Structures are given as structure tokens and as C-alpha cells.
Amino acid sequence: MQIKDEETLTFPGKLKNDPSKQPRDKYCRFHRDHGHDAADCYDLKQQIEALIRQGKLQKFVNKERADPNRQEPAPRWDNERPRPPIGDIRMIVGGTAATGSSKKAQKTYFRSVLNVHLTSSTPNTARVESPIIGFTEEDARRLHHPHDDALVVSIRVGDYNVHRVLIDNGSSADILYYPAFQQMGIDRARLMLASAPLVSFGGTRVFLIGSITLSVMVGDYPQELTRNVMFLVVDCSSAYNGILGWPTLNSWKAAISTYHLMIKFPTDYGIGELRGNQATARECYIAMLEMEDHHQTMCVEEQRTVAELVEELEEITLDESKPERTTRIGTLACQLVHQALTTFLRRNQDAFAWNHEDMPGIDPSVIVHKLNVNPSTPPVRQKK
Known part of the structure; x- marks a missing residue:
């Protein structure tokens, strides 16, 4: 020494x-x-x-x-570079991570948050000082300014380079869209059951296909980071292949700059970097706008189709002694067919059910209303 x-x-x-x-x-x-x-x-x-x-x-x-211009990376003792990816996933074709889905787990998590106290005491475990991470104007020189672009990156998931991944530190979940999941060739049987739906900014609920834990690698050798990430797999339209939320970003100890469109994180061999692609971010933004316009157009067309009537209907009385017992038939048929249909309905009016007593012998499961709830979750009576 x-x-x-x-x-x-x-x-x-x-x-x-x-x-x-x-x-x-x-x-x-x-x-x-x-x-x-x-x-x-x-x-x-x-x-x-x-x-x-x-x-x-x-x-x-x-x-x-x-020599300030010479940057020598720290020695890496294993001398083994990661194996190259199998392929790239570029285009899309065709609840909280900490708490879990049950009410009991959510209440336990909420109580633990309320019991957090800021004190000067430190744990007995050894503390390792993290390096200081900063951003400079040099990091932003490759970008077009001014900009309001999202942070869209490419990451290594399993054996594939997955592009069009949105960094969203406002999301409590890491999401993988089903088309990207299919392109990776993963057996659907590996998906774990996940019952809690995702709630978007507009309040829309998106139900999950399942969850899966995959290895994610970011950064360039040797300043690279590899972690296991639990993705929630959803099947809905999106211009992105996936979303990384704060559970993964916190596990990386990542520092994010939307101005620089960059993520920096500590590794065993220095500060690693993950740069966003500004052109891809704008492509995704335009694609999402087009998808939204197309969705609204489809909704309007469907409503118009439902509102249009095929033909006018005429109400006829089946029993002259009970004028409330009526039905309706079309008016486009000729007079002969119209008269024959009316006679047939009046002759077989016993086939109509006017109240519950007229329907004996029907299995209650046919008409009993059921709630679409998880049978493994016990019911809870809420306060008024």
C-alpha cells in the first residue's frame, strides 16, 4: 500500500x-x-x-x-461480454407493484406509509455512498431544441432488443404490451395470473392478461445494469412496446432528465447511461393521435348504425279481451303475409310469457344476475 x-x-x-x-x-x-x-x-x-x-x-x-480526454473503463474481471440479442422488436403489429391486488395487502401498505418517520437514526447495515450523478449541456447537444418530447428508449429484454419503450415515472407498474410479448416467442403458459386491473389517467380500466418476470439490461458495456423486472402484460392498442414505471426506476437508483432525454444510473463500473430517441418519441406521439382519432370515428359510426331502423314496426293486439297483451311486426311485408302472421301469433299467444308465473320449470341460473368478481376474494361490507 x-x-x-x-x-x-x-x-x-x-x-x-x-x-x-x-x-x-x-x-x-x-x-x-x-x-x-x-x-x-x-x-x-x-x-x-x-x-x-x-x-x-x-x-x-x-x-x-x-489526460482528461482519455477515459479508461474500470477493469472487468469476468472478461465476458453479454451475448448478442436474438432479434429486435421495433414496431407493434396488429395495480401497484408494491401492494399487490388484495384489499388486505393494500391496507397493510397504506398503514406502513403512515408509520414512516423521518429520524436521524441510521440502520446498522453498512452504508455505501452512491456516486454523484449530474447532467450537463453536453448531454443535450444531440437534441433538437426546444422540445416537449417524451423519453422513449430501447432496452434489452431477455434475448431481444425492445424499442419504443416509454419511460413514465408517473406509472406504478411496468407494462409489456401483448403484441411485443408475442414477438418475443414466450409461451403464454408462463404468464402468472393477475386479477387487479390497471386504471389509466382518464379512469379507464384495463384488465391484464397476466404478469411475467423478465431480465432487463440497460447501458453499454461495461457500465451496464441487469435487473429482473415484473411486467404486467396487457392487450390493448398502443404505439409503444412497453412502459417502465417507478418500481424499476427506483430499483436502478436512476436519475432522469426529460430535458436531456436521458437516464443515468450507478453501476459497479461507473455511471451508466440510457439515451432517449427523439425521432422515435415523435413518431409514437403522432401514432397515438391517429389511433385516438380512428377510435373516435369508429364509435360515431357504430352509434349511427345502431340508431338507424331497418323498417317501421306496427303494434298488434294478441287478445281482444286483454288489450295490454301486444307485440310488434314489420310493415314491409305484403298484405297477405301480414294477415297470415297476425293470425299465427294470435293462435299461439300461449307461447308468450307476460309474468313470472307463466315461466315454470326454468333453471334459475338462466335469469339469475351474477357479479363478475374474483371468487377467491371474500366480500367486504363498506362503510356508509
């Missing part, structure tokens, strides 16, 4: 572990004991980082930064 004589290190005592269980082939000159190498010593690394932040080891730091 070149800094052992700097009188800045605080040498700890020997390790408190059982000496008989410590490997004798490894010796730490910092602890002056066997068990691990000085290169792997956690306590030594923590003190060196603290001294660098205090400005006491500038001669060693400046030596590494003599």
Missing part, C-alpha cells in the same frame, strides 16, 4: 472471526490478519473513498486523471 505512511488511515484490529475457519492463503495487510486479500478489503476501500472526498489523496487521483 503506497499510502500506509500517510498517517491518514485508521488501522483496525484483527478480524473477530474464528481463526480456524479463515483461509490461510490470503493475508490482509490492512487488518494484519488472514482471511482475505487487501484488494478485497471492504474497510480499506471505505476509508480510501472517504479520504478522496476529503481531498487528502489528490496526488494519487490526479495521476490517474492526467
Whole structure:
């Protein structure tokens, strides 16, 4: 150690572990004991980082930064680059993550939020200082300004590069649209049952096909990050292949800048970056507007079709003694057919049911109203 004589290190005592269980082939000159190498010593690394932040080891730091234009990545000991993706998913063809779907889980989560107190006490676990993440004007030079574009990125999901993924830190769920799920060739049997619907900004409920946990990798080698993400799979129209919400962004410890259209996150080998595609973001925006216009046009056409009558209807009395018993027939038929149909209906008026007593022997399941609820969820009586 070149800094052992700097009188800045605080040498700890020997390790408190059982000496008989410590490997004798490894010796730490910092602890002056066997068990691990000085290169792997956690306590030594923590003190060196603290001294660098205090400005006491500038001669060693400046030596590494003599050439500011040269950026040497930190050594990666496994020397194994990730395998290339199988393919790309570019175009779409054709409830909360923390609480769960049950009422009991949601109430438990709400109580835990109310019990959060901001105190000066710290947990007993070892704290690792995260690097400072910042954005500069250099990060925004590739963009067209001014802009109000969404942050749309490309990520690696499983063995595929999935493009058109919206970063939405206002979403409590990570969403994968069903067309993209189909293109990835994943067996639908892998989907887990998910009963809680998603509620959009307009209050529309979208019911899920299921949920699935997939590996997601972002960043460039070696500043890359790989995490398992639980996606909720939905089957509805969208210009995006997926949405990443705050559960995943929080797990990355990500810093997001919509001005720079960029995400930065800490990795074991420095700060990783994920840039948004401004052209793709505008393409998705236009596609969503066209889909909305098409949907509204379809609704208007359907309403017009329902409102138009095929022919005028005429009301006829089936029983002269009971004038309230009537039915209606069309008026486009000729007089002979009209008279024959009226006679036939009056002769078979016993086939009509005018009240419940006229329908004996019918299975109650045919007319009993049922609520479309989850049978595994017990009913709860709400307060008035």
C-alpha cells in the first residue's frame, strides 16, 4: 500500500472471526490478519473513498486523471461480454407493484406509509455512498431544441432488443404490451395470473392478461445494469412496446432528465447511461393521435348504425279481451303475409310469457344476475 505512511488511515484490529475457519492463503495487510486479500478489503476501500472526498489523496487521483480526454473503463474481471440479442422488436403489429391486488395487502401498505418517520437514526447495515450523478449541456447537444418530447428508449429484454419503450415515472407498474410479448416467442403458459386491473389517467380500466418476470439490461458495456423486472402484460392498442414505471426506476437508483432525454444510473463500473430517441418519441406521439382519432370515428359510426331502423314496426293486439297483451311486426311485408302472421301469433299467444308465473320449470341460473368478481376474494361490507 503506497499510502500506509500517510498517517491518514485508521488501522483496525484483527478480524473477530474464528481463526480456524479463515483461509490461510490470503493475508490482509490492512487488518494484519488472514482471511482475505487487501484488494478485497471492504474497510480499506471505505476509508480510501472517504479520504478522496476529503481531498487528502489528490496526488494519487490526479495521476490517474492526467489526460482528461482519455477515459479508461474500470477493469472487468469476468472478461465476458453479454451475448448478442436474438432479434429486435421495433414496431407493434396488429395495480401497484408494491401492494399487490388484495384489499388486505393494500391496507397493510397504506398503514406502513403512515408509520414512516423521518429520524436521524441510521440502520446498522453498512452504508455505501452512491456516486454523484449530474447532467450537463453536453448531454443535450444531440437534441433538437426546444422540445416537449417524451423519453422513449430501447432496452434489452431477455434475448431481444425492445424499442419504443416509454419511460413514465408517473406509472406504478411496468407494462409489456401483448403484441411485443408475442414477438418475443414466450409461451403464454408462463404468464402468472393477475386479477387487479390497471386504471389509466382518464379512469379507464384495463384488465391484464397476466404478469411475467423478465431480465432487463440497460447501458453499454461495461457500465451496464441487469435487473429482473415484473411486467404486467396487457392487450390493448398502443404505439409503444412497453412502459417502465417507478418500481424499476427506483430499483436502478436512476436519475432522469426529460430535458436531456436521458437516464443515468450507478453501476459497479461507473455511471451508466440510457439515451432517449427523439425521432422515435415523435413518431409514437403522432401514432397515438391517429389511433385516438380512428377510435373516435369508429364509435360515431357504430352509434349511427345502431340508431338507424331497418323498417317501421306496427303494434298488434294478441287478445281482444286483454288489450295490454301486444307485440310488434314489420310493415314491409305484403298484405297477405301480414294477415297470415297476425293470425299465427294470435293462435299461439300461449307461447308468450307476460309474468313470472307463466315461466315454470326454468333453471334459475338462466335469469339469475351474477357479479363478475374474483371468487377467491371474500366480500367486504363498506362503510356508509
